[in-house]
Amino acid sequence: xxxxxxxxxxxxxxxxxxxxxxxxxxxxxxxxxxxxxxxxxxxxxxxxxxxxxxxxxxxxxxxxxxxxxxxxxxxxxxxxxxxxxxxxxxxxxxxxxxxxxxxxxxxxxxxxxxxxxxxxxxxxxxxxxxxxxxxxxxxxxxxxxxxxxxxxxxxxxxxxxxxxxxxxxxxxxxx
Amino acid sequence: xxxxxxxxxxxxxxxxxxxxxxxxxxxxxxxxxxxxxxxxxxxxxxxxxxxxxxxxxxxxxxxxxxxxxxxxxxxxxxxxxxxxxxxxxxxxxxxxxxxxxxxxxxxxxxxxxxxxxxxxxxxxxxxxxxxxxxxxxxxxxxxxxxxxxxxxxxxxxxxxxxxxxxxxxxxxxxx
DNA sequence: ATAGTTTTTGTTATAACATAACACAACGAA
DNA sequence: TTCGTTGTGTTATGTTATAACAAAAACTAT
Numbered sequence: 065x066x067x068x069x070x071x072x073x074x075x076x077x078x079x080x081x082x083x084x085x086x087x088x089x090x091x092x093x094x095x096x097x098x099x100x101x102x103x104x105x106x107x108x109x110x111x112x113x114x115x116x117x118x119x120x121x122x123x124x125x126x127x128x129x130x131x132x133x134x135x136x137x138x139x140x141x142x143x144x145x146x147x148x149x150x151x152x153x154x155x156x157x158x159x160x161x162x163x164x165x166x167x168x169x170x171x172x173x174x175x176x177x178x179x180x181x182x183x184x185x186x187x188x189x190x191x192x193x194x195x196x197x198x199x200x201x202x203x204x205x206x207x208x209x210x211x212x213x214x215x216x217x218x219x220x221x222x223x224x225x226x227x228x229x230x231x232x233x234x235x236x237x238x239x
Numbered sequence: 240x241x242x243x244x245x246x247x248x249x250x251x252x253x254x255x256x257x258x259x260x261x262x263x264x265x266x267x268x269x270x271x272x273x274x275x276x277x278x279x280x281x282x283x284x285x286x287x288x289x290x291x292x293x294x295x296x297x298x299x300x301x302x303x304x305x306x307x308x309x310x311x312x313x314x315x316x317x318x319x320x321x322x323x324x325x326x327x328x329x330x331x332x333x334x335x336x337x338x339x340x341x342x343x344x345x346x347x348x349x350x351x352x353x354x355x356x357x358x359x360x361x362x363x364x365x366x367x368x369x370x371x372x373x374x375x376x377x378x379x380x381x382x383x384x385x386x387x388x389x390x391x392x393x394x395x396x397x398x399x400x401x402x403x404x405x406x407x408x409x410x411x412x413x414x
Numbered sequence: 415a416t417a418g419t420t421t422t423t424g425t426t427a428t429a430a431c432a433t434a435a436c437a438c439a440a441c442g443a444a
Numbered sequence: 445t446t447c448g449t450t451g452t453g454t455t456a457t458g459t460t461a462t463a464a465c466a467a468a469a470a471c472t473a474t
Contacts, residue, residue: 080392080393081394109441111451111452113451113452114451129430129431130431131430131431142453142454143455145453145454146431146432146433147432147433147434147452147453147454147455148452148453150432150433151451151452166342166400167341167400169430169431169432169460188388190389190394199394201388201392203384203388206381206384206385206388209378209381209384210381212380213376213378213381214403214405216255217255217256217365217374218256218407218408219256219365219367219374219405219406219407219408220405220406220411221403221404221405222368222405222406223404223405224401224403224404225341225342225401225403226399226400226401227341227399228385228389228394228396228398228400229396229397229398229399229400230389230395230397230398231394231397232393233392233393236395238393284421284422284470286422286423288422288423289422304459304460305460305461306459306460317423317424318425318426320424321460321461321462322423322424322425322426322461323423323424325461325462326422326423344459344461
């Protein structure tokens with residue numbers, strides 16, 4: 065328990081990557097608190113099982129497959145496997161606290177959850193093919209364009225999957 | 240071999256869904272021809288194996304999994320399985336003639352291929368969750384927005400995955 | 415044509431991802 | 445307590461994707 069002077073995380077929710085060196089301790093704690101609160105509000109239970117899955121995803125901002133997570137968890141005696149992990153992931157996805165990255169068959173913890181809003185809440189994901197980190201953006205213009213395009217096509221949007229693979233600033237994006 | 244009077248397909252490449260009743264015979268023939276030509280130009284071989292896979296995908300405008308395709312193909316004696324199918328799919332993906340739909344683990348034949356251009360060529364996909372059909376769009380504004388957003392984030396785009404699930408005009412999009 | 419090269423195929427095995435089904439435990443309300 | 449609901453543990457199985465390697469087919473250059 066070292067440096068605790070609160071450091072006012074460097075624009076964590078600006079739609080960019082998590083700034084490489086941010087106060088990760090506070091970041092994790094805040095998101096866990098938020099999960100706690102959200103569950104309490106909705107009469108849901110943030111059980112130990114669920115909590116460890118979320119903590120595992122929060123450890124870094126990288127996507128993990130369900131099997132990755134299953135391996136990292138200390139199952140303390142019981143067998144423990146993908147089933148438990150998928151169950152927890154489903155739970156958090158419904159709450160909007162975890163997002164599935166379709167193009168990776170993997171999951172990330174949401175970095176700026178929106179209260180009471182489930183699912184993918186219209187976010188876009190920037191996936192670094194080099195370091196593996198994922199940033200969550202929420203670009204209104206992009207969202208508008210999707211709406212417009214869909215309308216033109218007579219298409220009623222249910223769930224937009226926007227996952228942009230490329231290089232993050234640290235890995236060569238900002239040369 | 241009945242109605243062959245050429246019917247001038249109803250705006251097949253307008254970015255919308257394939258019009259439900261278009262001249263499918265001509266549509267398929269045209270795309271196969273295009274594949275032929277593209278291969279000839281690039282010194283590649285459109286082998287019988289590859290051709291049947293493409294024909295299978297062209298049969299309707301629905302995405303198929305590699306295993307779906309493997310089941311539908313007449314393997315004429317030999318075993319035949321996913322391996323062959325994945326190989327052909329990879330071949331066509333590189334040519335830009337087939338696209339993978341990440342959110343479905345499935346593949347569709349490209350409905351408006353761009354010559355000499357491989358990969359996903361910046362397209363967006365509208366996936367009907369009801370009838371399963373897929374439309375391929377190519378919205379410039381959307382593309383611009385992605386570029387802009389990425390630039391703002393210091394992110395260098397390699398491969399944007401845009402897959403919008405919802406209801407197509409026939410299934411309730413256009414009420 | 416024919417020897418050597420590259421490409422494609424056939425085949426088997428296995429890896430990686432995801433869910434079905436069911437019994438039991440824990441919890442929360444009547 | 446009793447009952448209904450929700451969550452968990454466990455086994456089995458379904459689905460998607462690739463590794464590895466030998467044999468066949470196609471091209472290439474003499």
